[in-house]
Amino acid sequence: MPSLSFIELKDLQIAARIGTYGPDDVVPDAHILDLTLTISTHLVMVPRDEMALVFDYDPLIRRIDTLARAQHYETQERLITRIVEACAQYPQIEALDICLRKRPVLSGTGTLGVRLIVDGEAMTVLRNAMS
Template sequence: MPSKAFVEIKDLVLNTQIGTYATGAVVPDRHLLDLILAIDPQLVMIANDVMTSVFDYDPLVLQIDQLAQDGHYETQERLMTRIVEACAKYPQIQSVTMTLRKTPVRQGSGVLGIRLEVDTQTLDQMRSKI
């Protein structure tokens, strides 16, 4: 079986505004992002302890923060699409699995999330348009 490597970001709180709610509706106060990025195992199993040998995810996290704060989103799906577009700019990323959750859904409870899996072929198609 071939080796696999992943960068995982879990429970990243996004400072964002998503949705339009009627008066008296429960408005989510937290938006949480989980992101799993498949990368080449050679970017993890390294001979020398230097940043140039690994995938530096910090610029991507910064860009995700900026996208989240980029204004009001009507839907979670639009923010997710923009995050995938940001990921596509990194050739080291082979696939993306993302979950964006909001809470609460009802008074004081519940989490609602959307999960998206984007394969290499889709990322390559996006890269060809960049």
């Protein structure tokens, strides 16, 4: 039996408005989210093909989309914080790794991202702080 299970969301372009830019600044044309959720193996190694036995990630994806569209953010870090807080509301999520990237960075090239890894202990602390 596997000891770790993950749900991986990669390269999701979200409709976020982030940052304030001057006339000579490079304005990103995309914000891309990578999110890896650590969940119990019991939610992956299932005895039957039933949605009730697995983690339904669709509501979380809708929540992320709502958060991204909700307001103008000054920083990527604030949007990441709000997404992590949304993830913490799901007890099935034991830990996570999130990265939010923007592109381009310079001369039409490159990506720049902010990554946060929340382990199980930190997730528990966050949940306790939110309750």
